[in-house]
Amino acid sequence: MRLKLKIWRQEAATQPGAMVDYMLDDVSEHMSFLEMIDLLNETLVGKGERVVEFDHDCREGICGQCGMMINGRAHGPLPNTTTCQLHMRSFKDGDTIYIEPFRAAAFPIVRDLKIDRSGFDRVIQAGGFISASTGQPPEANSILISHDVTEAAFDAAACIGCGACVATCKNSSAALFTSAKITHLALLPQGKLEAADRVVNMVDQMEAEGFGHCSNTEACEVECPQSISVLHIARMNFEYNKALVMKP
């Protein structure tokens, strides 16, 4: 098929960007969205132009690198799908496709579609861990935990940190991302011990990075490739409020 692409081009964070039009022929419906951009980039290389830069790594929906805004939605028209798992069969011949980077003050644009998501890393560094002394691994069955709790913790841990929640949020809130990590650890016996410090530190860091507040529109859950539940945000609020009351 033949597509008209409108792609955000920007040299560097400090320079202004703009949408640039490209016509692309011979796109197969079996291609993934990223392969379609690869094809465009081959034509650009042929013409001696700079390629469209975008992040990607696994191309199998698990690393969370490939976030971009496609036709005004995070990761494109399908709910709960990463860009690399979006295929061109979701589009038709003659379509115009708008492609932009995820936008948020806390996610500065590096170049074209590439953004700097290290704000997420710093939120994790602020408390997304348990303090364990190193040494021999302990006997696994010495800490009792039920199957349901491990499953619930794993559901929260499934977040791949792609940033679609922030991109799709009208307030650029990182509540879904942060709450998934907080819930993951608050459920586990090892994580419970530091739950109060963790939630306070991570929420403060989220604020310091310049993410917005949560208005509970629930748009993030719709776009999340891992279908992380918004109830984790409720859980984060619960843990935070508990810390407000109980923390010395």
Added chain:
Amino acid sequence: MKTNSLQYKLWMSGTGLFLCFFLVIHLLGNLQLFLPPDRAREQFNWYSHLLAGNIIIEIIAYVLYASIIGHTVYAIILTVKKSKANGTKYVYDKRGVSSVWYSRNMGLLGTIIFLFLIIHFKDFWYQYKFTNLPLDAKGNKDLYTIVEKAYQQLWYVLVYEVALIALGFHLLHGFFSAARTLGVFHPKYVRWVKVVGWVYTTVIILGFMAMPVYVYLNSL
């Protein structure tokens, strides 16, 4: 512990829920307007006088003023903060498909409510508290006549209906959102909060919407 948006949201949910609670009392009291006009006048004026002299009601009134102001101030702070957090705008934006419109427009709905509150306070609250109203047969200030006169004008009734629809959508999202801000996370209770929010909003809004219409129709 630093102040942050989550704490601001706690204030919004606390003040918002207090306003929700106030609406219940306000609705129950105003049900007296549905009595036959002569009895309504007597009852309503007596009730207004009763409230005006009660210390508990006075305390609730001050909490009410503080809640309206606090809720609005935090709404403004959060709106400014979120514009900063958003950075540059999307050129092509279809994000709206993944949430309901009223959840994204609480600020707009709130602004309509705020403008309405100015009219509402000016026409009833101010009149009652700060002007010398004529007295009714029992010697109580005749607030009922003020209400009756106001709702005999069609445009005034329409302003009320529009504002109440805005309030309805604000409550539909607000009630549930406040519960979430407070941290209700168990799926069992989350389901109930949604149901209670719908029932609460429907009863409150239909109840208030019926009052101006009833008085208007009675006056024809």
